[in-house]
Amino acid sequence: MSDAAQGDERIKEISGFRKSLIRPELGGIVGAIAVFTFFILFAHDSGMFNSQGVLNWSIVSAQFMIIAVGACLLMIAGEFDLSVGSMIGFAGMMIAIFSVTLGWPVWMAILVTFVLCVAIGALNGYIVVRTGLPSFIVTLAFLFILRGFTIFLPQTVERKTIIGGIRDVAEGDWLAPIFGGKIGGPIFQWMGEAGLIAVFERGNRAGEPVVDGIPMLIIWALALVAFGHFLLTRTRFGNWIFAAGGDAQAARYVGVPVNRVKILMFMFTAFCATVFATCQVMEFGSAGADRGLLKEFEAIIAVVIGGALLTGGYGSVIGAALGALIFGVVQQGLFFAGVESSLFRVFLGVILLMAVILNTYIRRMITGER
Amino acid sequence: MKLFTKHLMGAVLGAAVAVTGFATSVQAEGEKYILVSHAPDSDSWWNTIKNGIALAGEQMDVDVEYRNPPTGDLADMARIIEQAAASGPNGIITTLADFDVLSGPIRNAVDQGINVIIMNSGTPEQAREVGALMFVGQPEYDAGLAAGIRAKGDGISSFVCVNHVISNTVVAERCRGFADGLGVDLGSQMIDSGQDPSEIKNRVMAYLTANPDTDAVLTLGPTSADPTILALQEMGLAGDIYFGTFDLGTEIVKGIKEGIIQWGIDQQPFLQAYLPVVILANYDRYGVLPGNNINSGPGFVTKDALSKVEEFAGEYR
Numbered sequence: 046m047s048d049a050a051q052g053d054e055r056i057k058e059i060s061g062f063r064k065s066l067i068r069p070e071l072g073g074i075v076g077a078i079a080v081f082t083f084f085i086l087f088a089h090d091s092g093m094f095n096s097q098g099v100l101n102w103s104i105v106s107a108q109f110m111i112i113a114v115g116a117c118l119l120m121i122a123g124e125f126d127l128s129v130g131s132m133i134g135f136a137g138m139m140i141a142i143f144s145v146t147l148g149w150p151v152w153m154a155i156l157v158t159f160v161l162c163v164a165i166g167a168l169n170g171y172i173v174v175r176t177g178l179p180s181f182i183v184t185l186a187f188l189f190i191l192r193g194f195t196i197f198l199p200q201t202v203e204r205k206t207i208i209g210g211i212r213d214v215a216e217g218d219w220l221a222p223i224f225g226g227k228i229g230g231p232i233f234q235w236m237g238e239a240g241l242i243a244v245f246e247r248g249n250r251a252g253e254p255v256v257d258g259i260p261m262l263i264i265w266a267l268a269l270v271a272f273g274h275f276l277l278t279r280t281r282f283g284n285w286i287f288a289a290g291g292d293a294q295a296a297r298y299v300g301v302p303v304n305r306v307k308i309l310m311f312m313f314t315a316f317c318a319t320v321f322a323t324c325q326v327m328e329f330g331s332a333g334a335d336r337g338l339l340k341e342f343e344a345i346i347a348v349v350i351g352g353a354l355l356t357g358g359y360g361s362v363i364g365a366a367l368g369a370l371i372f373g374v375v376q377q378g379l380f381f382a383g384v385e386s387s388l389f390r391v392f393l394g395v396i397l398l399m400a401v402i403l404n405t406y407i408r409r410m411i412t413g414e415r
Numbered sequence: 416m417k418l419f420t421k422h423l424m425g426a427v428l429g430a431a432v433a434v435t436g437f438a439t440s441v442q443a444e445g446e447k448y449i450l451v452s453h454a455p456d457s458d459s460w461w462n463t464i465k466n467g468i469a470l471a472g473e474q475m476d477v478d479v480e481y482r483n484p485p486t487g488d489l490a491d492m493a494r495i496i497e498q499a500a501a502s503g504p505n506g507i508i509t510t511l512a513d514f515d516v517l518s519g520p521i522r523n524a525v526d527q528g529i530n531v532i533i534m535n536s537g538t539p540e541q542a543r544e545v546g547a548l549m550f551v552g553q554p555e556y557d558a559g560l561a562a563g564i565r566a567k568g569d570g571i572s573s574f575v576c577v578n579h580v581i582s583n584t585v586v587a588e589r590c591r592g593f594a595d596g597l598g599v600d601l602g603s604q605m606i607d608s609g610q611d612p613s614e615i616k617n618r619v620m621a622y623l624t625a626n627p628d629t630d631a632v633l634t635l636g637p638t639s640a641d642p643t644i645l646a647l648q649e650m651g652l653a654g655d656i657y658f659g660t661f662d663l664g665t666e667i668v669k670g671i672k673e674g675i676i677q678w679g680i681d682q683q684p685f686l687q688a689y690l691p692v693v694i695l696a697n698y699d700r701y702g703v704l705p706g707n708n709i710n711s712g713p714g715f716v717t718k719d720a721l722s723k724v725e726e727f728a729g730e731y732r
Binding site: 091092093095097098100101102104105207209210211212243245246247248250251255325329330331333335336337338339377380381383385387389390 | 456478480481482485486487488489490493494495497498499500501502503513514515516519522523525526527528546
């Protein structure tokens, strides 16, 4: 391969160091190492790295990852979705209304909700490509529309804004455990018995491990990251995503179906939000009208920390996943380190700013602009 | 660049930890208690709670921390309780705002050997169910009952309850308790006033016009109390009719001062934060524990006690 490359005068020589520097994941990798180093130094004895602690920040990171994958691909395709947070609330509420209020079987409630939400995602995308309006404005409208319905519908049918009892109706359902279940129980049971992880000290579960399995939420996050990464880097469709976000007009000239790509990415973002909502509803057994507030920004922040450019055409799913990991570890880690919780936003802002500055620096290196 | 980023991040995080370390935690005998609330950052009512645990931490010589979900998302709150349990404190003080979401994480914390006290939201029954030591808050029915008994002593035999949150069954308990305290049947004495100030005002006026022999007015919070004050002033009944209300607010305090309102019922959030820390610390040190749930309210605020309320409003009241 190197022979062919060296023989081809059209390909510019780039040093290996420079090559590794312009990878979009770079910021994420450096950040992840820095964050873990920091917390190992300052919070190693606070329970952050015992089994419950690791599970705690893993779940929070996995939550961010699920929505970050969708937001990342959409951002690379050159668009935003600000309705992610409202979509989470809306999807959860629809599952609750279908299964608890209307009494549908839970698998049907979940499937219908997925179809409904992905259709709303498609509508988002369709409006954006047909009107040519900035997706920022169109999805901002849906942020309010979906949140409004999420408050209005349960109030109308149940006269309250939290619908509970989903865990009871999900009992024995075949689809619910795929979102709310846990796997690897026997392994954790064994680790608990062997004294490797903490066990309950009292109550009717005394002796059982505190962490009794890996929640499906984490499996979903890893699967979505793997799928997104494969789609983006190993398929023709992935190239289309980059092309649509880089220069849509140029992409159209070479025959990329830009509109279709963008609409599909809006649908995928909605899909990710619905996965998030379903996992949450199945785990906690209730849907609330205030679920998912501000999650759209958290998704975008994770993606940007992970090295994607807000202008589109550049980014990486692995980077976004690392961004989500950094985000989750910092958020929970600050609690472990005993930092006043209202300062969390200060850190968030600082990290976001540093990530964006690093990204801009990298982009200048790539494009050579000054 | 790599090195630079690392250093910068470390420096910034380190600096903030140093700064806040002084501000929030009181180094002590090592006991650590974490209070987890359901309130978003923007909810100012919880300032009293923060000040309450800080004072208790100082006096008892223990570490106290306050945690809340920044947006008020209860699913995030569940994660914070799990996090708090994983960090291995001596005790957790938390609200039980949604039993479905929070009972699992709280139960897990209890089973890990962490003492839990439920404060503010929830019921004594729910607190027992999740394995908490006790409930510290204002039982709404009992608060209404105490108010009713007090009003009966003042010679009241009929009343109108202005309910602005008719769908909230817990708040309606206040009216039921008040009626039982008076020893009368609630019947149609509770009106659904809605949330709109002018609607509330007009409904109160309509009721009092139709039932001129009504002895007393009971409102369930600032939302219904403020327009009711206006209604009474307009009808010339202000100061003449017996008027009691739940919770405090600027207009309510003014009304008490002017003699329009006889008393306001304060659920005393300070005690909801302060007492659990004191109780948990003494339980950990000496194994002593009060034998029952603690009612932080009702605390009756009358004209005589107003100076303290005004002095500490927003801080400890």
